[in-house]
Structures are given as C-alpha cells and as structure tokens.
Amino acid sequence: MNTINHIPNRKAKKVHYCNLCHSKIEIGEEYDYQFYSDGGDSWESKAHKKCLQLAINLDADNGEGYTDEALSDCICDELRKFIKDDAEYDRVMELKTCEQVSIVQNFLDKKQAIQGVSYEKN
Numbered sequence: 001m002n003t004i005n006h007i008p009n010r011k012a013k014k015v016h017y018c019n020l021c022h023s024k025i026e027i028g029e030e031y032d033y034q035f036y037s038d039g040g041d042s043w044e045s046k047a048h049k050k051c052l053q054l055a056i057n058l059d060a061d062n063g064e065g066y067t068d069e070a071l072s073d074c075i076c077d078e079l080r081k082f083i084k085d086d087a088e089y090d091r092v093m094e095l096k097t098c099e100q101v102s103i104v105q106n107f108l109d110k111k112q113a114i115q116g117v118s119y120e121k122n
C-alpha cells in the first residue's frame with residue numbers, strides 16, 4: 001500500500017464522514033486526508049484528527065493501516081482498563097465511537113499527566 005497524498009490539515013469544504021468513528025466531519029473542520037493507491041486500486045481515507053491521533057496512540061493497526069474496527073477494539077480494551085464499574089462501562093459502551101474517542105483520550109491525557117511521561121503501550 002502506497003500513500004500518494006497525505007494532507008494532515010485539510011479543511012472540510014463540505015460534510016465528510018470520518019473513516020474511524022463514522023461521525024460527521026463538519027464544514028470548516030480540519031481533518032486528516034490520505035489518498036492511497038495499490039496497483040489499479042485507489043482509495044481515500046478521511047478522519048478526524050482526534051480519531052487518528054488516538055488510533056496512533058493505541059497502535060490500532062490491524063495490518064491494513066488504522067481502521068475503524070481496530071480502533072473500536074482498542075477503545076474497548078482501554079475503557080475496560082480505566083472503568084472498573086460495570087454499569088458505567090456498559091453506559092460508555094452505548095455511546096457513539098466519536099464520544100468514546102474523547103473519553104479514552106481524556107483518560108490517556110490524565111494518565112500521562114500523572115506519570116509525567118508519554119503514554120506507552122504495555
């Protein structure tokens with residue numbers, strides 16, 4: 001897989017949908033744009049910057065790059081680590097992926113602030 005074009009701060013001129021969380025990328029919002037080609041195939045990837053950042057932080061790569069599936073698996077694992085209360089965990093699992101992304105990133109930021117080191121996978 002070859003990335004031919006990567007625009008990390010593209011500004012949305014129309015509404016797009018994030019490949020990672022499937023929520024809207026609003027007009028005017030900056031998002032990460034990538035264009036790939038492989039042999040005769042080519043495809044685009046558009047993602048919220050926060051979703052891509054979390055995918056990178058969690059290494060949500062299943063061998064095909066960062067995908068919605070790999071990201072949501074990683075989010076489940078992370079939430080399980082951070083949320084000990086079952087009822088609260090179930091409540092958060094009902095939320096949209098987009099909201100879960102913010103919650104997990106928030107946990108990671110706090111963890112980082114406490115440890116004073118960058119987040120590392122264990």
Ligand SMILES: [Zn+2]
Nearest residue numbers: 018021048051
């Ligand atoms: Zn997103």
